[in-house]
Amino acid sequence: xxxxxxxxxxxxxxxxxxxxxxxxxxxxxxxxxxxxxxxxxxxxxxxxxxxxxxxxxxxxxxxxxxxxxxxxxxxxxxxxxxxxxxxxxxxxxxxxxxxxxxxxxxxxxxxxxxxxxxxxxxxxxxxxxxxxxxxxxxxxxxxxxxxxxxxxxxxxxxxxxxxxxxxxxxxxxxxxxxxxxxxxxxxxxxxxxxxxxxxxxxxxxxxxxxxxxxxxxxxxxxxxxxxxxxxxxxxxxxxxxxxxxxxxxxxxxxxxxxxxxxxxxxxxxxxxxx
Numbered sequence: 079x080x081x082x083x084x085x086x087x088x089x090x091x092x093x094x095x096x097x098x099x100x101x102x103x104x105x106x107x108x109x110x111x112x113x114x115x116x117x118x119x120x121x122x123x124x125x126x127x128x129x130x131x132x133x134x135x136x137x138x139x140x141x142x143x144x145x146x147x148x149x150x151x152x153x154x155x156x157x158x159x160x161x162x163x164x165x166x167x168x169x170x171x172x173x174x175x176x177x178x179x180x181x182x183x184x185x186x187x188x189x190x191x192x193x194x195x196x197x198x199x200x201x202x203x204x205x206x207x208x209x210x211x212x213x214x215x216x217x218x219x220x221x222x223x224x225x226x227x228x229x230x231x232x233x234x235x236x237x238x239x240x241x242x243x244x245x246x247x248x249x250x251x252x253x254x255x256x257x258x259x260x261x262x263x264x265x266x267x268x269x270x271x272x273x274x275x276x277x278x279x280x281x282x283x284x285x286x287x288x289x290x291x292x293x294x295x296x297x298x299x300x301x302x303x304x305x306x307x308x309x310x311x312x313x314x315x316x317x318x319x320x321x322x323x324x325x326x327x328x329x330x331x332x333x334x335x336x337x338x339x340x341x342x343x344x345x346x347x348x349x350x351x352x
Contacts, residue, residue, distance in 0.1 A: 108168035112142035114303030139199030143169030200224035205274030213280035225344035242324035281347035
């Protein structure tokens, strides 16, 4: 599977798992990805891990280890599974044990775990195959939890950024993200994940959780992380630079910074007893 997409791919949210090469483009600059991507609320980590007992956790699509390190910091043991060897190498450098494989093809080799987690990744998997592999890797009573950070910009930010994307990348996935209610797309991803879990017959009732929080960004901070989002990696450098220039000017017009609200949205289910 190619790790750097060359042809432009028009993505459908209903078939994101068929275009995993787009996600793998993020590995071209793992240091930037790790430095700039937002983390996840501590309340989410606590909800997944429950009573604080040390857990053995699989982090699906662990990337640079952002999620893994949050669970490790809480005292748990984490094994990452990551398809991109560049991302995996970075995660190992930061202290996470990683096995390189697509999760659907990954072999647990007889091991079982207390939890399977996945941050900002599950939509790149076939949801039924992914849930089936999670069920096989979990001990009875173990929990699978998949989650995303949904950006909820203010009307001012949404309007200003949307104008740039409509002008420079009018048909792109990222343009659609700035012209619609972001939470709706993530609810759809959660619904698809829940459907996959139910299809296996291996899990109890699915639960949806939400955690609201916010982060302030200065101009350079936002522009630094911008190439790690959406399908920016499919476009020529000059086009991405034009987007960055337009977004930078929009942030300057807001006084050089802005507040981004987030909702971390998760779907979770417990493995049935044997």
